[in-house]
Amino acid sequence: MTAGRTAGPSRRAYLGGLAAQVALASLVASGVTPISRAATPAPLPNRPLRLVASFSILADLLRQLAPPDAEVHALVGPEADTHAHAPTPADARWLAQADLLVANGLGFEAWLPRLREAAAAALPMVSAADAIEPLRRGALPDPHLWHDPARVRQVAQLLSLTLQRRIPAQAGLLRERLADFLMRLDRVDADARARLTRLPDDQRRFYTPHGGYAYLAAAYGLDMVTPMASTGADLEPSAAAVARLVTLLRKTGVRAVFVDALRDERLMRQIAQDSGAVVARSRLHGDALTRPGGEADSWLALMAHNTRALADALRGPSRT
Numbered sequence: 001m002t003a004g005r006t007a008g009p010s011r012r013a014y015l016g017g018l019a020a021q022v023a024l025a026s027l028v029a030s031g032v033t034p035i036s037r038a039a040t041p042a043p044l045p046n047r048p049l050r051l052v053a054s055f056s057i058l059a060d061l062l063r064q065l066a067p068p069d070a071e072v073h074a075l076v077g078p079e080a081d082t083h084a085h086a087p088t089p090a091d092a093r094w095l096a097q098a099d100l101l102v103a104n105g106l107g108f109e110a111w112l113p114r115l116r117e118a119a120a121a122a123l124p125m126v127s128a129a130d131a132i133e134p135l136r137r138g139a140l141p142d143p144h145l146w147h148d149p150a151r152v153r154q155v156a157q158l159l160s161l162t163l164q165r166r167i168p169a170q171a172g173l174l175r176e177r178l179a180d181f182l183m184r185l186d187r188v189d190a191d192a193r194a195r196l197t198r199l200p201d202d203q204r205r206f207y208t209p210h211g212g213y214a215y216l217a218a219a220y221g222l223d224m225v226t227p228m229a230s231t232g233a234d235l236e237p238s239a240a241a242v243a244r245l246v247t248l249l250r251k252t253g254v255r256a257v258f259v260d261a262l263r264d265e266r267l268m269r270q271i272a273q274d275s276g277a278v279v280a281r282s283r284l285h286g287d288a289l290t291r292p293g294g295e296a297d298s299w300l301a302l303m304a305h306n307t308r309a310l311a312d313a314l315r316g317p318s319r320t
């Protein structure tokens with residue numbers, strides 16, 4: 001059962017902000033999950049929305065889509081690794097004050113269920129993953145869905161609809177902001193498509209130690225060679241593992257290797273040289289935005305940067 005079914009639209013309209021919050025709190029206390037997808041329990045008190053996103057990319061989507069006066073906080077900020085986040089008491093305080101929590105889902109925020117429990121947060125949550133059909137990596141769904149503009153379009157629609165139901169009085173403004181964002185998304189997608197579809201078939205294969213770009217590869221017909229676990233950030237790969245990787249890159253004809261901000265750059269340069277691939281001049285931005293003013297300080301900037309970096313590297317000089 002959801003809060004929406006308990007207190008239907010006419011009843012919700014009847015309840016004042018505070019009364020509705022109390023009704024929601026009692027539902028939560030009785031163990032009822034308060035929200036799923038775009039169902040939203042109650043209108044808000046008359047003040048700007050307080051929105052919390054699990055990480056920087058979702059926070060940016062909220063900033064684009066929510067009313068301009070909304071306060072948006074990312075639990076994991078720019079240039080930080082959400083996979084490895086260790087929640088803090090400050091995170092719990094943000095949850096306690098928020099009106100809505102937006103998470104990615106699909107196991108990306110493994111730390112989030114415990115944080116919500118610790119914060120005893122009765123706040124509604126919406127997951128980006130609810131809007132899309134995930135790709136799979138073996139048996140598990142791949143969480144890195146924000147690298148595909150078509151899926152981000154669906155996520156943006158879900159977020160906007162959730163906000164519209166939360167603050168119906170501003171639904172018109174929210175629909176305008178959604179339309180504006182989707183127009184800019186389409187432009188970035190069309191530019192990327194124009195650049196990447198021109199690549200010959202034998203220039204579409206790339207390698208990056210962070211294998212989080214399967215959605216991007218699928219969206220633009222590229223081929224991401226699956227990384228080996230031994231090149232992860234927290235592991236020093238053995239000489240044998242490096243040799244295996246070089247062989248793999250040679251065998252699969254990988255054209256470009258991307259250095260990852262969180263990985264060992266010197267080692268990647270060596271691997272690229274030994275395998276005959278080129279090291280891309282630009283980095284790819286995977287799981288986080290850059291700080292404001294950086295080359296990927298919004299989702300739109302991140303997509304434009306990554307697809308340009310891929311096109312430049314894959315089009316570059318031939319393999320040696």
Ligand SMILES: [Zn+2]
Pocket residue numbers: 083144210212286287
């Ligand atoms: Zn990742």
